[in-house]
Amino acid sequence: MPETTQPAVPTPAPAADPKPNKRGYFNKAQVMLAEDDDANTNFALDGYLIGERLNPSRAGLLQNGAALIVKAKADDLPGYDTAAIAAVQLALSNYRGLETGSDEADSEQVSDRIKRDALLKKINTRRSAIQHAADGLWPYTEETSTAPRKAFLLPPSRPLSL
Numbered sequence: 001m002p003e004t005t006q007p008a009v010p011t012p013a014p015a016a017d018p019k020p021n022k023r024g025y026f027n028k029a030q031v032m033l034a035e036d037d038d039a040n041t042n043f044a045l046d047g048y049l050i051g052e053r054l055n056p057s058r059a060g061l062l063q064n065g066a067a068l069i070v071k072a073k074a075d076d077l078p079g080y081d082t083a084a085i086a087a088v089q090l091a092l093s094n095y096r097g098l099e100t101g102s103d104e105a106d107s108e109q110v111s112d113r114i115k116r117d118a119l120l121k122k123i124n125t126r127r128s129a130i131q132h133a134a135d136g137l138w139p140y141t142e143e144t145s146t147a148p149r150k151a152f153l154l155p156p157s158r159p160l161s162l
């Protein structure tokens with residue numbers, strides 16, 4: 001019986017990553033610097049935060065982004081000209097601008113909470129004063145005082161105690 005061989009099945013090329021790189025401009029520069037290791041463009045990678053997390057927090061991302069922009073302007077980076085660095089700088093300033101609007105909203109919320117708490121304290125103080133006045137006007141010892149004491153949330157069979 002003749003030996004049959006399987007036809008060669010071409011292996012498909014690796015598919016492009018369906019999720020785009022969400023790490024942004026700064027990580028792209030880090031990857032390019034890490035991969036570009038030939039003798040013509042070999043320079044120190046100090047200051048480019050290679051292998052470090054760029055966005056531990058919003059403030060950390062803003063600080064790291066500004067540091068990378070300053071470093072990129074000082075060095076001649078392969079693949080990054082002044083227009084690319086300006087685009088990164090614009091993206092960072094737009095990101096920083098988003099922070100300003102949220103700060104104003106946050107400070108307004110804090111101010112509203114402080115005002116609310118002050119009003120609650122004032123209301124509780126006045127409520128207590130009203131209850132003490134009602135306790136004096138309608139003593140618990142009188143039978144006719146039961147309904148008004150109940151309306152002011154006073155105990156019907158003993159004096160008010162706070």
